[in-house]
Amino acid sequence: MSEHHLRIVPAGSARASVLFVPPLFEEANRTRRTLVLAMRALAAEGLAALLPDLPGQNESLVPLVEVDLARWRAALAETASKVSGPLIIASLRGGALIDHAAPAAAWWRLAPASGASLLRTLLRARVSADREAGIASSLASLEAEGAKAPLLLAGNLLSPAMIAGLGAAEVQAAEPLRSVALGADGIAGTPLWLRAEPGEDPDMAQAIAADIIAWSRSCGII
Amino acid sequence: MTDTPATAVDATLRALLGDVLGLGEARAAALTADSGLFGELPEFDSMAVATVLTEMEDRLGILIDDDEVDGEIFETYGNLLAFSVRKVAG
Numbered sequence: 264m265s266e267h268h269l270r271i272v273p274a275g276s277a278r279a280s281v282l283f284v285p286p287l288f289e290e291a292n293r294t295r296r297t298l299v300l301a302m303r304a305l306a307a308e309g310l311a312a313l314l315p316d317l318p319g320q321n322e323s324l325v326p327l328v329e330v331d332l333a334r335w336r337a338a339l340a341e342t343a344s345k346v347s348g349p350l351i352i353a354s355l356r357g358g359a360l361i362d363h364a365a366p367a368a369a370w371w372r373l374a375p376a377s378g379a380s381l382l383r384t385l386l387r388a389r390v391s392a393d394r395e396a397g398i399a400s401s402l403a404s405l406e407a408e409g410a411k412a413p414l415l416l417a418g419n420l421l422s423p424a425m426i427a428g429l430g431a432a433e434v435q436a437a438e439p440l441r442s443v444a445l446g447a448d449g450i451a452g453t454p455l456w457l458r459a460e461p462g463e464d465p466d467m468a469q470a471i472a473a474d475i476i477a478w479s480r481s482c483g484i485i
Numbered sequence: 486m487t488d489t490p491a492t493a494v495d496a497t498l499r500a501l502l503g504d505v506l507g508l509g510e511a512r513a514a515a516l517t518a519d520s521g522l523f524g525e526l527p528e529f530d531s532m533a534v535a536t537v538l539t540e541m542e543d544r545l546g547i548l549i550d551d552d553e554v555d556g557e558i559f560e561t562y563g564n565l566l567a568f569s570v571r572k573v574a575g
Contacts, residue, residue, distance in 0.1 A: 387535035459528040
């Protein structure tokens with residue numbers, strides 16, 4: 264089943280393409296608006312920008328419970344292989360856990376997150392919601408449950424394969440890679456992916472685009 | 486981390502709540518010990534509680550067990566700060 268993707272292209276021919284790998288689960292929604300602003304900024308500089316839906320995410324028709332990290336990695340590799348011309352992969356947070364199998368000329372990662380940390384937050388949200396409903400659960404009891412059957416975590420029905428994969432997932436080596444954090448030495452901006460309510464940071468979008476362009480230049484891609 | 490002063494924990498915690506709840510600097514700075522959190526701030530839902538806990542671990546360099554988390558620590562900013570200072574002190 265083919266997935267939708269958002270593509271923003273420059274007026275003329277593109278000098279290169281940037282494939283954005285969004286954060287995972289709810290974090291993707293919280294950052295999408297600002298990512299789209301970054302894509303527009305890239306297009307204004309002559310780069311094509313692509314934001315794919317991962318299977319089971321956003322507008323995908325695939326049930327999330329049928330998906331695991333291997334499937335996301337394969338889907339991204341397939342998307343990347345269809346891009347003509349030089350390609351830079353730009354991943355945010357958990358996106359950095361699934362971006363290394365895709366063929367690219369360079370990688371750029373913002374605030375990469377470990378799978379264990381993402382999973383811990385999802386499990387905690389369930390524990391917290393359970394407590395409000397008067398149900399006693401714990402990270403350990405949920406993990407044991409999730410090893411045997413799909414588990415509903417903060418609105419995401421995750422398979423045992425996805426839960427196990429997330430718990431063990433670390434960012435993998437890619438070459439050449441620029442990994443940046445938020446802050447004075449990296450991208451100035453707000454961690455929108457943590458935000459309980461939707462937000463937007465246009466300055467951060469500009470900073471993301473500028474940093475990707477500078478990195479592409481230093482790699483000799485543009 | 487045993488010598489981290491309470492003021493540093495306070496600053497980290499305000500910034501963190503600002504990031505997660507989108508409070509903005511002024512509202513984050515205006516939090517007092519009596520300021521209500523869970524049940525009082527509409528943004529503070531169960532997902533926000535989970536995000537705050539994981540970020541507290543990352544930014545304060547602590548580990549938080551399930552059984553340490555009860556409704557009480559999220560009742561007020563003062564409770565959350567006292568819990569954090571206690572955890573950082575080990």
